[in-house]
Amino acid sequence: xxxxxxxPKYLFRKEGQNVTxxxxxxxxxxxxxxYRQDPGQGLRLIYYSQIVNDFQKGDIxxxxxxxxxxxxxxxxxxxSAQKNPxxxxxxxxSNLRTGGITNEKLFFGSGTQLSVL
Amino acid sequence: xxxxxxxxxxxxNEEEPVHLPCNHSTISGTDYIHWYRQLPSxxxxxxxxxxxxxxxxxxxxxxxxxxxxxxxxILHRATLRDAAVYYCILRVGAGSYQLTFGKxxxxxxxx
Numbered sequence: 001x002x003x004x005x006x007x008p009k010y011l012f013r014k015e016g017q018n019v020t021x022x023x024x025x026x027x028x029x030x031x032x033x034x035y036r037q038d039p040g041q042g043l044r045l046i047y048y049s050q051i052v053n054d055f056q057k058g059d060i061x062x063x064x065x066x067x068x069x070x071x072x073x074x075x076x077x078x079x080s081a082q083k084n085p086x087x088x089x090x091x092x093x094s095n096l097r098t099g100g101i102t103n104e105k106l107f108f109g110s111g112t113q114l115s116v117l
Numbered sequence: 118x119x120x121x122x123x124x125x126x127x128x129x130n131e132e133e134p135v136h137l138p139c140n141h142s143t144i145s146g147t148d149y150i151h152w153y154r155q156l157p158s159x160x161x162x163x164x165x166x167x168x169x170x171x172x173x174x175x176x177x178x179x180x181x182x183x184x185x186x187x188x189x190x191i192l193h194r195a196t197l198r199d200a201a202v203y204y205c206i207l208r209v210g211a212g213s214y215q216l217t218f219g220k221x222x223x224x225x226x227x228x
Binding site: 004033041042044045090091092104106108 | 153158159160161162163166204208216217218219220221
């Protein structure tokens, strides 16, 4: 089945530690996104990538880093500089070629819950 | 992205229609109206989108006001599986990849 796979489902971070969240898609989508969701809140954009080897900062990129070495993969690293990392992290992808940005439909993974020990 | 306003929560009885409102008074002529929903502990899923005309698909209908300053997502027969947070989003017509999700409307379905 085509889709987006995020792993792990739950992740714990120790003080001063970097952790990496995985996001893989087999939908052949060009664009990929990372969002953060705090309890009872909407989604906030961390980073996005439209093509391989290129990515852009979203609204809350500080304390996070990403890479896009392959079309299928867009891992997110939560660095020790992110002082409040506890949140639900969502990865999404979309195919911008079908109708352009205004008709873009995002497909989301099932998320990773990150907590601090 | 332009701002949308939705009620925080709504309730519906099972098997009855649900009308979820969204106000977007600052919408511009090229902004598309998108709806997503998020089930508990899941990522959001696309529901429907439109520009000016009313739209129907297998999940829902989207009714857009003539002045485009408001829209309504219609679930024709609510089921327990429709209990979710529904997000109304404006997709800017040019250049923006920053799809902004507000707090949405939490829909509860009563058996």
